[in-house]
Amino acid sequence: MKKVYLAGLSSEYAGDWKERIKKVSGFEFHDWEFDSDQASPDTFFPDDLKAITEADILIANPGTTPCEGTWIEVGYFLALNTEHPGETCKNLIIIWDKQRQDWSLDFVQKAGIIVASIKEAIKELERKR
Numbered sequence: 001m002k003k004v005y006l007a008g009l010s011s012e013y014a015g016d017w018k019e020r021i022k023k024v025s026g027f028e029f030h031d032w033e034f035d036s037d038q039a040s041p042d043t044f045f046p047d048d049l050k051a052i053t054e055a056d057i058l059i060a061n062p063g064t065t066p067c068e069g070t071w072i073e074v075g076y077f078l079a080l081n082t083e084h085p086g087e088t089c090k091n092l093i094i095i096w097d098k099q100r101q102d103w104s105l106d107f108v109q110k111a112g113i114i115v116a117s118i119k120e121a122i123k124e125l126e127r128k129r
Helices: 017-022 041-054 068-080 105-109 118-127
Strands: 002-008 027-031 057-061 092-095 113-115
Touching: 002 017, 002 041, 002 068, 017 027, 017 057, 017 118, 041 068, 057 068, 057 118, 068 092, 092 118, 105 113, 113 118
Parallel strands: 002 027, 002 057, 057 092, 092 113
Antiparallel strands: none
């Protein structure tokens, strides 16, 4: 069973996006909010990186606000799942909200698959079963 790491905004700020994706059958999901020890950075950061290392697919939802942690997770996954700098990762799905400023979109598109909605992210994930 393929493992999927869900990176991005917490449910408090972004609603049920992770719960909707977790309904896709045939995958094992890691949701940092619940599956990593959130007691302190000394526990959750290593837990998150271990889960990213074990993931086959990463879905990131940076939302429309600054989401620095998401970009650390994306970069780490990208480094683990490509051989050469500048290579695009076919197992990295980034939800790019239309309300998000697009000044960095050209750069981010080089990293992985960019989708405009959770619904599109689910379709991409289903293709990877």
